Amino acid sequence: MLKFDIEKKSGLARAGIIHTPHGDIKTPAFVGAATRATVKALTMKEMRELGSQAILANTYHLLLAPGTDLIKEAGGLAEFSSWHGPTFTDSGGFQIFSLPDVKITENGAKFKSHINGDKFEMTPESSMQAQWAIGADIHMAFDQLAKSENKKDMEDAMHRTHRWLDRCVEEHHRLLLKNKRCEVIRDNGSEIASEARNDGPERSGPSNACSEQYLYAVVQGGTFNDLRAESARYSASKDVDGFGIGGVFVADGMPEMLQTVNSILPEEKPRHLLGMGQEPIDLFIGAENGCDTFDCVAPTRMARNGSLYTLDGRINIKNAKYKNDFTPLMPECDCECCKNYNRAYLHHLFKTDEITAKVLASIHNERFVVSVVNKIRESILNNTFEEYKKEFLDRYYK
RNA sequence: GCUGGAAUCGUCUAGUGGCAAUGACAAGAGACUGUAAAUCUCUCGGCUUCGGCCUUCGUAGGUUCGAGUCCUACUUCCAGCA
Numbered sequence: 001m002l003k004f005d006i007e008k009k010s011g012l013a014r015a016g017i018i019h020t021p022h023g024d025i026k027t028p029a030f031v032g033a034a035t036r037a038t039v040k041a042l043t044m045k046e047m048r049e050l051g052s053q054a055i056l057a058n059t060y061h062l063l064l065a066p067g068t069d070l071i072k073e074a075g076g077l078a079e080f081s082s083w084h085g086p087t088f089t090d091s092g093g094f095q096i097f098s099l100p101d102v103k104i105t106e107n108g109a110k111f112k113s114h115i116n117g118d119k120f121e122m123t124p125e126s127s128m129q130a131q132w133a134i135g136a137d138i139h140m141a142f143d144q145l146a147k148s149e150n151k152k153d154m155e156d157a158m159h160r161t162h163r164w165l166d167r168c169v170e171e172h173h174r175l176l177l178k179n180k181r182c183e184v185i186r187d188n189g190s191e192i193a194s195e196a197r198n199d200g201p202e203r204s205g206p207s208n209a210c211s212e213q214y215l216y217a218v219v220q221g222g223t224f225n226d227l228r229a230e231s232a233r234y235s236a237s238k239d240v241d242g243f244g245i246g247g248v249f250v251a252d253g254m255p256e257m258l259q260t261v262n263s264i265l266p267e268e269k270p271r272h273l274l275g276m277g278q279e280p281i282d283l284f285i286g287a288e289n290g291c292d293t294f295d296c297v298a299p300t301r302m303a304r305n306g307s308l309y310t311l312d313g314r315i316n317i318k319n320a321k322y323k324n325d326f327t328p329l330m331p332e333c334d335c336e337c338c339k340n341y342n343r344a345y346l347h348h349l350f351k352t353d354e355i356t357a358k359v360l361a362s363i364h365n366e367r368f369v370v371s372v373v374n375k376i377r378e379s380i381l382n383n384t385f386e387e388y389k390k391e392f393l394d395r396y397y398k
Numbered sequence: 399g400c401u402g403g404a405a406u407c408g409u410c411u412a413g414u415g416g417c418a419a420u421g422a423c424a425a426g427a428g429a430c431u432g433u434a435a436a437u438c439u440c441u442c443g444g445c446u447u448c449g450g451c452c453u454u455c456g457u458a459g460g461u462u463c464g465a466g467u468c469c470u471a472c473u474u475c476c477a478g479c480a
Contacts, residue, residue: 035433056432094432114434140432218432246432275432282431297433304436305429320426351425358436 002138002214002241004270004292008381012262012290015380018242018270020086020137021212022078025053027270027292028380030277030373031088032366033300036061037071037081040300041355041362044083050335050367051374055083056295059130060092060122064113068133076135087136088272088295091127091168093218093246097145104144106160124167132175132213138242140274141168143218145247154222161220162234169238172215179212214241216272222247225260232264242270245291251276255285262290278302280309280372280396284389287376299369303361306350309368313396317361322347335367336360 003019018025025031032039032047034055039047047055057077062068074080077087096102096109103110108123122130127142142164146157217235221227235243243265248254258273265271270292276282277296286294299309306318310330315322317329325343333339337346337360349357372392379388 033433040433041436058433061433088432090432095434097432099434143432145432244432249431251431272432278431296431297435298431301433301435301437302430305438307430316428318427353436355436 002270004242004268006268010380010383010385011288012259013288013380013385014267014290014292015377016270016292018086018292020054020214022084022086022137023053025086025293026374026377028283028287028373028377029053029293030283030370031056031272031293031295032370033295033297034081034083035297036065037077039362039366041304041358042300042366044081046336046359046363047083047366048085050363051370052085052366053370054086054088054293055081056088056090057081057134057136058090058092058094059127059134060090060095060111062089062134063092063120063122063130064115068130072133072135078135086138088138088293089131089134089136089140090274091131091140091142091218092122093127093140093143094145094275096122097147104160106163108142108164109144124164125171128168128171128175128215135213137212138214138216138272139172140216140244140272141165141218141240143220143244143246145220146222147247147249148222151224151227154220154224155227158220158222158227158231161218162231165217165235165238165240168215169217169240173239176213216240216242216244216270218244218246218274219261219265220247223250223253223257225253225257228257228260229264232261236265240269242272244272244274246274248273248276251279251282251285254282255289258286258289258291265290277369280369281393283369283373283376284393287373287380288385288389294373296369299365300362303365304358306357306361308346308361309365311392311395312398317343317346318350319347329364330368333364333367333371335364337364337367 004016006014006016008015016027018027031054032052035058037057039055062071071077071080078084095111096104099111101112108121110119110121112119124142131139143161144157146154148154217238217240219231219235221231245261262271271290272293273286273291275296276286277294278298283294306316307314308317308329311332322343327343328338329343329346330338341360346357346360375388379385
Protein backbone atom coordinates (compact mmCIF):
# COMPACT_ATOMS: atom_id res chain seq x y z
CA MET A 1 0.00 0.00 0.00
CA LEU A 2 1.22 3.47 -0.87
CA LYS A 3 2.50 5.20 2.23
CA PHE A 4 0.88 8.54 2.97
CA ASP A 5 1.55 10.46 6.18
CA ILE A 6 -0.81 13.22 7.16
CA GLU A 7 1.05 15.92 9.05
CA LYS A 8 -1.76 18.32 9.69
CA LYS A 9 -5.49 18.46 9.19
CA SER A 10 -7.90 21.34 9.14
CA GLY A 11 -11.42 20.41 8.20
CA LEU A 12 -11.11 18.47 4.96
CA ALA A 13 -7.80 20.15 4.16
CA ARG A 14 -4.61 18.36 5.01
CA ALA A 15 -0.86 18.59 4.55
CA GLY A 16 1.04 15.37 4.21
CA ILE A 17 3.74 13.37 2.53
CA ILE A 18 3.23 10.70 -0.12
CA HIS A 19 6.16 8.28 -0.06
CA THR A 20 6.73 6.89 -3.55
CA PRO A 21 9.50 4.59 -4.72
CA HIS A 22 11.07 7.57 -6.45
CA GLY A 23 10.86 9.93 -3.50
CA ASP A 24 8.46 11.91 -1.38
CA ILE A 25 5.79 14.35 -2.43
CA LYS A 26 4.97 16.96 0.15
CA THR A 27 1.32 17.74 -0.23
CA PRO A 28 -0.65 19.59 -1.30
CA ALA A 29 1.49 19.59 -4.42
CA PHE A 30 1.17 20.58 -8.04
CA VAL A 31 2.24 17.80 -10.40
CA GLY A 32 3.67 18.89 -13.75
CA ALA A 33 1.85 17.66 -16.84
CA ALA A 34 4.41 15.75 -18.88
CA THR A 35 2.04 14.14 -21.34
CA ARG A 36 4.68 12.74 -23.65
CA ALA A 37 7.25 12.24 -20.92
CA THR A 38 8.26 15.86 -21.16
CA VAL A 39 6.87 19.06 -19.78
CA LYS A 40 6.60 20.98 -23.02
CA ALA A 41 9.34 23.57 -23.50
CA LEU A 42 11.07 22.60 -20.24
CA THR A 43 13.95 20.33 -19.36
CA MET A 44 13.73 18.11 -16.31
CA LYS A 45 16.54 20.15 -14.79
CA GLU A 46 14.43 23.27 -15.14
CA MET A 47 11.49 21.42 -13.60
CA ARG A 48 13.61 20.42 -10.60
CA GLU A 49 14.96 23.94 -10.23
CA LEU A 50 11.52 25.50 -10.23
CA GLY A 51 10.53 23.19 -7.42
CA SER A 52 8.33 20.63 -9.11
CA GLN A 53 8.03 17.46 -7.05
CA ALA A 54 6.39 15.10 -9.51
CA ILE A 55 5.27 14.74 -13.10
CA LEU A 56 2.31 13.09 -14.77
CA ALA A 57 2.60 11.41 -18.17
CA ASN A 58 -0.12 10.02 -20.39
CA THR A 59 -0.44 6.37 -21.26
CA TYR A 60 -2.25 6.98 -24.53
CA HIS A 61 0.46 9.28 -25.85
CA LEU A 62 3.32 7.07 -24.74
CA LEU A 63 1.61 4.04 -26.22
CA LEU A 64 1.58 5.76 -29.62
CA ALA A 65 5.12 7.00 -29.30
CA PRO A 66 7.62 5.74 -28.42
CA GLY A 67 5.69 2.67 -27.25
CA THR A 68 5.43 1.39 -23.71
CA ASP A 69 7.82 -1.51 -24.27
CA LEU A 70 10.51 0.91 -25.26
CA ILE A 71 10.02 2.85 -22.04
CA LYS A 72 10.23 -0.38 -20.09
CA GLU A 73 13.41 -1.23 -21.97
CA ALA A 74 14.78 2.20 -21.05
CA GLY A 75 14.25 1.41 -17.39
CA GLY A 76 10.91 3.09 -16.89
CA LEU A 77 9.56 6.58 -17.18
CA ALA A 78 11.81 8.13 -14.54
CA GLU A 79 14.98 6.75 -16.06
CA PHE A 80 13.85 7.33 -19.64
CA SER A 81 12.96 10.96 -19.08
CA SER A 82 15.72 11.67 -16.60
CA TRP A 83 13.17 12.95 -14.14
CA HIS A 84 14.23 10.61 -11.32
CA GLY A 85 11.43 11.80 -9.07
CA PRO A 86 7.90 10.66 -8.33
CA THR A 87 5.81 9.97 -11.40
CA PHE A 88 2.16 9.49 -12.26
CA THR A 89 0.52 8.19 -15.40
CA ASP A 90 -2.92 9.01 -16.56
CA SER A 91 -4.70 5.98 -17.94
CA GLY A 92 -5.71 7.17 -21.38
CA GLY A 93 -9.27 7.56 -20.16
CA PHE A 94 -9.25 11.24 -20.89
CA GLN A 95 -8.50 10.50 -24.55
CA ILE A 96 -11.72 8.52 -24.84
CA PHE A 97 -13.36 11.74 -23.99
CA SER A 98 -11.26 14.17 -25.99
CA LEU A 99 -10.46 12.41 -29.24
CA PRO A 100 -12.90 12.25 -32.14
CA ASP A 101 -13.95 8.87 -33.52
CA VAL A 102 -13.68 6.98 -30.28
CA LYS A 103 -15.93 3.97 -29.96
CA ILE A 104 -16.72 2.89 -26.45
CA THR A 105 -17.82 -0.65 -25.74
CA GLU A 106 -18.05 -2.57 -22.52
CA ASN A 107 -14.68 -4.08 -23.30
CA GLY A 108 -12.89 -0.77 -23.73
CA ALA A 109 -12.37 2.07 -26.16
CA LYS A 110 -11.36 1.91 -29.79
CA PHE A 111 -9.18 4.79 -30.83
CA LYS A 112 -7.62 5.91 -34.03
CA SER A 113 -4.10 7.13 -33.64
CA HIS A 114 -4.06 10.83 -34.32
CA ILE A 115 -0.57 10.36 -35.74
CA ASN A 116 -1.13 7.81 -38.49
CA GLY A 117 -4.73 6.62 -38.18
CA ASP A 118 -3.76 3.20 -36.83
CA LYS A 119 -6.66 1.64 -35.02
CA PHE A 120 -6.22 0.17 -31.61
CA GLU A 121 -8.21 -0.64 -28.56
CA MET A 122 -7.53 0.22 -24.97
CA THR A 123 -9.14 -1.76 -22.22
CA PRO A 124 -8.84 -1.58 -18.45
CA GLU A 125 -6.41 -4.48 -18.67
CA SER A 126 -4.30 -3.05 -21.48
CA SER A 127 -4.17 0.32 -19.76
CA MET A 128 -2.88 -1.33 -16.60
CA GLN A 129 -0.33 -3.32 -18.56
CA ALA A 130 0.80 -0.22 -20.41
CA GLN A 131 1.13 1.73 -17.18
CA TRP A 132 3.13 -1.05 -15.60
CA ALA A 133 5.43 -1.04 -18.59
CA ILE A 134 5.82 2.71 -18.39
CA GLY A 135 6.59 2.20 -14.76
CA ALA A 136 5.26 5.35 -13.12
CA ASP A 137 4.86 5.20 -9.37
CA ILE A 138 1.17 5.99 -9.41
CA HIS A 139 -1.31 4.79 -12.02
CA MET A 140 -4.83 5.94 -12.75
CA ALA A 141 -7.64 3.49 -13.31
CA PHE A 142 -9.00 3.46 -16.84
CA ASP A 143 -12.20 5.49 -16.69
CA GLN A 144 -14.83 6.96 -18.92
CA LEU A 145 -15.61 10.63 -18.70
CA ALA A 146 -18.84 12.15 -19.83
CA LYS A 147 -19.82 15.73 -20.30
CA SER A 148 -23.53 15.85 -20.37
CA GLU A 149 -26.45 17.63 -18.84
CA ASN A 150 -28.21 14.32 -19.00
CA LYS A 151 -27.98 12.48 -15.72
CA LYS A 152 -28.63 9.11 -17.30
CA ASP A 153 -25.63 9.52 -19.62
CA MET A 154 -23.48 10.51 -16.69
CA GLU A 155 -24.71 7.62 -14.63
CA ASP A 156 -24.02 5.16 -17.44
CA ALA A 157 -20.48 6.45 -17.83
CA MET A 158 -19.96 6.29 -14.09
CA HIS A 159 -21.19 2.72 -13.82
CA ARG A 160 -18.98 1.71 -16.69
CA THR A 161 -16.09 3.40 -14.91
CA HIS A 162 -16.92 1.31 -11.86
CA ARG A 163 -17.04 -1.93 -13.82
CA TRP A 164 -13.76 -0.98 -15.44
CA LEU A 165 -12.32 -0.18 -12.02
CA ASP A 166 -12.97 -3.75 -10.91
CA ARG A 167 -11.06 -4.99 -13.93
CA CYS A 168 -8.28 -2.46 -13.33
CA VAL A 169 -7.89 -3.57 -9.73
CA GLU A 170 -7.81 -7.21 -10.73
CA GLU A 171 -5.27 -6.63 -13.47
CA HIS A 172 -3.19 -4.36 -11.26
CA HIS A 173 -3.00 -7.06 -8.61
CA ARG A 174 -2.12 -9.67 -11.18
CA LEU A 175 0.75 -7.47 -12.35
CA LEU A 176 1.72 -6.80 -8.76
CA LEU A 177 1.99 -10.53 -8.17
CA LYS A 178 4.08 -10.98 -11.25
CA ASN A 179 6.45 -8.37 -9.98
CA LYS A 180 9.50 -9.91 -8.47
CA ARG A 181 9.87 -7.21 -5.86
CA CYS A 182 6.51 -7.92 -4.37
CA GLU A 183 6.13 -10.05 -1.36
CA VAL A 184 3.58 -12.71 -1.92
CA ILE A 185 1.70 -14.26 0.84
CA ARG A 186 -0.78 -17.01 0.74
CA ASP A 187 -4.13 -16.56 2.20
CA ASN A 188 -6.68 -19.36 2.02
CA GLY A 189 -4.83 -20.81 -0.87
CA SER A 190 -5.28 -17.76 -3.05
CA GLU A 191 -2.51 -15.46 -3.89
CA ILE A 192 -2.84 -11.84 -2.98
CA ALA A 193 -0.30 -9.15 -2.97
CA SER A 194 0.76 -7.77 0.35
CA GLU A 195 2.08 -4.34 0.92
CA ALA A 196 4.78 -3.61 -1.55
CA ARG A 197 8.11 -3.62 0.14
CA ASN A 198 9.42 -0.16 0.71
CA ASP A 199 12.44 -0.69 2.83
CA GLY A 200 15.82 0.92 2.35
CA PRO A 201 16.63 4.42 1.28
CA GLU A 202 14.80 6.30 -1.39
CA ARG A 203 15.89 5.24 -4.79
CA SER A 204 16.94 8.25 -6.72
CA GLY A 205 19.35 6.60 -9.10
CA PRO A 206 18.45 4.41 -12.04
CA SER A 207 14.99 3.17 -11.43
CA ASN A 208 13.47 -0.14 -12.18
CA ALA A 209 10.31 -0.57 -14.16
CA CYS A 210 9.55 -3.44 -11.84
CA SER A 211 9.57 -1.38 -8.68
CA GLU A 212 6.41 -0.97 -6.63
CA GLN A 213 3.60 0.67 -8.46
CA TYR A 214 0.34 1.95 -7.12
CA LEU A 215 -3.18 2.37 -8.37
CA TYR A 216 -5.66 5.20 -7.91
CA ALA A 217 -9.35 4.68 -8.59
CA VAL A 218 -11.05 7.55 -10.43
CA VAL A 219 -14.21 9.07 -9.05
CA GLN A 220 -16.74 10.21 -11.67
CA GLY A 221 -20.32 11.48 -11.56
CA GLY A 222 -20.08 14.88 -13.22
CA THR A 223 -22.04 17.67 -11.65
CA PHE A 224 -24.46 15.33 -9.90
CA ASN A 225 -23.43 15.09 -6.30
CA ASP A 226 -25.51 12.01 -5.57
CA LEU A 227 -23.63 10.27 -8.37
CA ARG A 228 -20.36 11.65 -7.03
CA ALA A 229 -21.22 10.20 -3.65
CA GLU A 230 -22.06 6.85 -5.18
CA SER A 231 -18.82 6.86 -7.14
CA ALA A 232 -16.81 7.83 -4.06
CA ARG A 233 -18.40 5.02 -2.04
CA TYR A 234 -17.75 2.51 -4.77
CA SER A 235 -14.15 3.62 -5.22
CA ALA A 236 -13.54 3.68 -1.49
CA SER A 237 -14.65 0.06 -1.20
CA LYS A 238 -11.93 -1.10 -3.56
CA ASP A 239 -8.39 -2.14 -2.79
CA VAL A 240 -6.64 0.87 -4.26
CA ASP A 241 -3.88 3.16 -3.05
CA GLY A 242 -5.53 6.48 -3.63
CA PHE A 243 -8.07 8.32 -5.70
CA GLY A 244 -8.27 10.54 -8.69
CA ILE A 245 -11.20 12.87 -8.95
CA GLY A 246 -12.00 13.23 -12.61
CA GLY A 247 -14.40 14.80 -15.04
CA VAL A 248 -14.36 18.22 -13.42
CA PHE A 249 -14.98 20.77 -16.13
CA VAL A 250 -16.34 23.78 -14.37
CA ALA A 251 -15.30 25.35 -11.12
CA ASP A 252 -18.95 26.08 -10.36
CA GLY A 253 -20.11 23.67 -7.73
CA MET A 254 -16.65 22.25 -7.20
CA PRO A 255 -16.50 22.97 -3.45
CA GLU A 256 -19.72 21.06 -2.78
CA MET A 257 -18.69 18.25 -5.09
CA LEU A 258 -15.32 17.87 -3.39
CA GLN A 259 -16.91 18.05 0.04
CA THR A 260 -19.24 15.26 -0.95
CA VAL A 261 -16.52 13.08 -2.43
CA ASN A 262 -13.75 13.69 0.09
CA SER A 263 -16.03 13.21 3.06
CA ILE A 264 -16.62 9.70 1.79
CA LEU A 265 -13.15 8.75 0.59
CA PRO A 266 -10.95 7.26 3.32
CA GLU A 267 -8.89 9.94 4.93
CA GLU A 268 -5.68 7.93 5.01
CA LYS A 269 -5.34 7.64 1.24
CA PRO A 270 -4.18 10.44 -1.06
CA ARG A 271 -6.47 12.18 -3.54
CA HIS A 272 -5.53 13.68 -6.85
CA LEU A 273 -7.71 16.30 -8.52
CA LEU A 274 -7.33 15.48 -12.18
CA GLY A 275 -6.76 18.30 -14.62
CA MET A 276 -7.64 21.26 -12.47
CA GLY A 277 -5.28 24.16 -11.95
CA GLN A 278 -5.67 26.75 -14.66
CA GLU A 279 -7.33 29.13 -12.23
CA PRO A 280 -5.50 29.57 -8.94
CA ILE A 281 -8.83 29.59 -7.15
CA ASP A 282 -9.30 25.97 -8.19
CA LEU A 283 -6.13 25.06 -6.29
CA PHE A 284 -7.37 26.78 -3.15
CA ILE A 285 -10.76 25.11 -3.43
CA GLY A 286 -9.16 21.76 -4.11
CA ALA A 287 -6.75 21.88 -1.18
CA GLU A 288 -9.33 23.35 1.14
CA ASN A 289 -11.63 20.46 0.39
CA GLY A 290 -9.20 17.65 0.83
CA CYS A 291 -7.27 17.19 -2.41
CA ASP A 292 -3.59 16.40 -2.06
CA THR A 293 -2.23 16.68 -5.57
CA PHE A 294 -3.18 18.49 -8.78
CA ASP A 295 -2.12 18.40 -12.36
CA CYS A 296 -3.03 20.69 -15.20
CA VAL A 297 -1.77 21.39 -18.69
CA ALA A 298 -2.97 24.96 -18.62
CA PRO A 299 0.02 26.64 -16.97
CA THR A 300 2.45 25.49 -19.64
CA ARG A 301 -0.03 25.69 -22.49
CA MET A 302 -0.96 29.22 -21.60
CA ALA A 303 2.70 30.04 -21.19
CA ARG A 304 3.36 28.94 -24.74
CA ASN A 305 0.49 31.14 -25.86
CA GLY A 306 1.74 34.19 -23.99
CA SER A 307 -0.74 34.20 -21.12
CA LEU A 308 1.27 34.61 -17.95
CA TYR A 309 0.37 34.53 -14.28
CA THR A 310 1.07 37.44 -11.98
CA LEU A 311 -0.18 38.09 -8.46
CA ASP A 312 -2.52 40.64 -10.06
CA GLY A 313 -4.06 38.16 -12.47
CA ARG A 314 -3.08 36.77 -15.83
CA ILE A 315 -1.63 39.04 -18.48
CA ASN A 316 -1.06 38.54 -22.19
CA ILE A 317 2.57 39.48 -22.64
CA LYS A 318 2.03 39.89 -26.39
CA ASN A 319 -0.17 42.94 -25.82
CA ALA A 320 1.29 46.17 -27.21
CA LYS A 321 1.27 47.80 -23.79
CA TYR A 322 4.20 45.64 -22.67
CA LYS A 323 6.45 46.71 -25.52
CA ASN A 324 8.23 49.28 -23.36
CA ASP A 325 7.60 47.75 -19.96
CA PHE A 326 11.03 47.15 -18.48
CA THR A 327 9.77 45.82 -15.16
CA PRO A 328 10.00 42.16 -14.21
CA LEU A 329 7.04 39.99 -15.20
CA MET A 330 6.26 39.44 -11.52
CA PRO A 331 8.64 41.16 -9.09
CA GLU A 332 7.67 38.84 -6.21
CA CYS A 333 8.56 35.72 -8.21
CA ASP A 334 11.82 33.87 -7.67
CA CYS A 335 11.91 32.04 -11.02
CA GLU A 336 14.69 32.30 -13.57
CA CYS A 337 12.46 34.33 -15.86
CA CYS A 338 11.44 36.94 -13.32
CA LYS A 339 14.86 37.23 -11.73
CA ASN A 340 16.68 37.87 -14.99
CA TYR A 341 14.37 39.30 -17.62
CA ASN A 342 11.74 42.00 -18.02
CA ARG A 343 8.37 42.27 -19.70
CA ALA A 344 9.64 44.21 -22.72
CA TYR A 345 12.15 41.45 -23.42
CA LEU A 346 9.53 38.71 -23.05
CA HIS A 347 7.21 40.72 -25.30
CA HIS A 348 9.95 40.94 -27.89
CA LEU A 349 10.68 37.20 -27.71
CA PHE A 350 7.00 36.38 -28.19
CA LYS A 351 6.49 38.85 -31.02
CA THR A 352 9.49 37.46 -32.87
CA ASP A 353 8.45 33.90 -32.11
CA GLU A 354 11.66 32.91 -30.41
CA ILE A 355 11.75 29.50 -28.73
CA THR A 356 13.11 31.09 -25.59
CA ALA A 357 9.85 32.98 -25.15
CA LYS A 358 8.05 29.70 -24.52
CA VAL A 359 10.82 28.38 -22.31
CA LEU A 360 10.93 31.40 -20.01
CA ALA A 361 7.15 31.72 -19.94
CA SER A 362 6.75 28.03 -19.09
CA ILE A 363 9.34 28.26 -16.32
CA HIS A 364 7.42 31.15 -14.84
CA ASN A 365 3.88 29.76 -15.12
CA GLU A 366 4.91 26.37 -13.81
CA ARG A 367 6.84 27.98 -10.97
CA PHE A 368 3.81 30.13 -10.22
CA VAL A 369 1.39 27.27 -9.71
CA VAL A 370 3.94 25.09 -7.93
CA SER A 371 4.67 27.97 -5.63
CA VAL A 372 1.01 28.74 -4.93
CA VAL A 373 0.35 25.13 -3.95
CA ASN A 374 3.53 25.02 -1.85
CA LYS A 375 2.35 28.10 0.00
CA ILE A 376 -1.05 26.53 0.48
CA ARG A 377 0.75 23.62 2.12
CA GLU A 378 2.74 25.94 4.37
CA SER A 379 -0.39 27.82 5.30
CA ILE A 380 -2.16 24.60 6.26
CA LEU A 381 0.81 23.65 8.43
CA ASN A 382 0.86 27.13 10.01
CA ASN A 383 -2.89 27.45 10.43
CA THR A 384 -2.88 30.48 8.13
CA PHE A 385 -4.73 28.99 5.18
CA GLU A 386 -7.73 31.31 5.39
CA GLU A 387 -5.57 34.40 5.56
CA TYR A 388 -3.39 33.29 2.67
CA LYS A 389 -6.41 32.36 0.58
CA LYS A 390 -8.09 35.70 1.13
CA GLU A 391 -4.93 37.72 0.54
CA PHE A 392 -4.10 35.84 -2.64
CA LEU A 393 -7.56 35.71 -4.19
CA ASP A 394 -8.46 39.31 -3.31
CA ARG A 395 -5.44 40.51 -5.20
CA TYR A 396 -5.51 38.04 -8.08
CA TYR A 397 -9.17 38.46 -8.94
CA LYS A 398 -9.60 42.09 -7.99
C1' G B 399 17.98 56.80 -75.74
C1' C B 400 15.18 52.36 -77.78
C1' U B 401 12.19 47.86 -76.88
C1' G B 402 9.46 45.03 -73.62
C1' G B 403 7.29 44.33 -68.61
C1' A B 404 5.34 46.13 -63.98
C1' A B 405 2.84 49.71 -60.36
C1' U B 406 -3.41 46.86 -55.69
C1' C B 407 -4.69 48.01 -47.90
C1' G B 408 2.40 48.26 -43.44
C1' U B 409 4.81 44.03 -46.74
C1' C B 410 4.19 40.29 -50.50
C1' U B 411 0.06 38.87 -53.39
C1' A B 412 -5.09 37.44 -56.13
C1' G B 413 -7.84 39.96 -59.48
C1' U B 414 -8.65 40.08 -67.48
C1' G B 415 -15.69 44.89 -67.47
C1' G B 416 -20.34 44.45 -62.00
C1' C B 417 -15.38 45.04 -56.35
C1' A B 418 -14.35 47.89 -50.46
C1' A B 419 -11.41 44.27 -53.81
C1' U B 420 -8.24 37.43 -52.69
C1' G B 421 -4.66 34.95 -49.78
C1' A B 422 -0.38 35.09 -46.64
C1' C B 423 2.53 37.79 -43.30
C1' A B 424 2.65 41.88 -40.06
C1' A B 425 -0.47 44.52 -36.59
C1' G B 426 -4.56 44.72 -32.66
C1' A B 427 -7.43 41.73 -29.27
C1' G B 428 -9.55 37.24 -27.18
C1' A B 429 -9.63 31.99 -25.79
C1' C B 430 -7.12 27.89 -23.44
C1' U B 431 -8.41 23.34 -16.82
C1' G B 432 -6.37 14.37 -16.43
C1' U B 433 -2.54 18.44 -24.03
C1' A B 434 -4.17 15.74 -31.72
C1' A B 435 -2.64 22.97 -28.66
C1' A B 436 4.87 26.48 -30.32
C1' U B 437 -2.76 25.96 -31.03
C1' C B 438 -7.49 28.17 -32.13
C1' U B 439 -10.95 32.48 -32.80
C1' C B 440 -12.10 37.53 -33.99
C1' U B 441 -10.71 42.50 -36.04
C1' C B 442 -7.78 44.63 -39.69
C1' G B 443 -9.80 51.91 -45.64
C1' G B 444 -13.14 55.71 -42.97
C1' C B 445 -17.95 56.82 -40.92
C1' U B 446 -22.53 54.57 -39.37
C1' U B 447 -29.08 55.58 -36.23
C1' C B 448 -25.97 48.64 -38.81
C1' G B 449 -29.99 50.02 -43.54
C1' G B 450 -26.22 51.87 -45.51
C1' C B 451 -22.97 56.15 -46.77
C1' C B 452 -18.11 57.95 -48.24
C1' U B 453 -13.06 57.32 -50.12
C1' U B 454 -9.84 53.69 -52.46
C1' C B 455 -5.89 49.58 -56.84
C1' G B 456 1.13 55.18 -59.29
C1' U B 457 -0.88 60.36 -61.50
C1' A B 458 -4.20 62.80 -65.01
C1' G B 459 -7.61 62.20 -68.68
C1' G B 460 -10.82 59.03 -71.80
C1' U B 461 -14.24 54.78 -73.49
C1' U B 462 -18.52 52.44 -70.92
C1' C B 463 -24.86 52.00 -67.68
C1' G B 464 -20.53 50.37 -64.96
C1' A B 465 -13.09 50.55 -64.90
C1' G B 466 -8.27 47.74 -60.32
C1' U B 467 -9.41 45.47 -65.08
C1' C B 468 -9.91 48.60 -71.82
C1' C B 469 -7.51 53.28 -74.31
C1' U B 470 -4.07 57.79 -74.12
C1' A B 471 -0.36 60.66 -71.77
C1' C B 472 2.79 61.25 -67.81
C1' U B 473 5.70 59.41 -63.39
C1' U B 474 8.50 55.62 -61.12
C1' C B 475 10.66 50.80 -61.07
C1' C B 476 12.56 46.17 -63.54
C1' A B 477 14.76 43.53 -67.75
C1' G B 478 17.13 43.48 -72.51
C1' C B 479 19.50 46.38 -76.30
C1' A B 480 22.40 50.73 -77.29
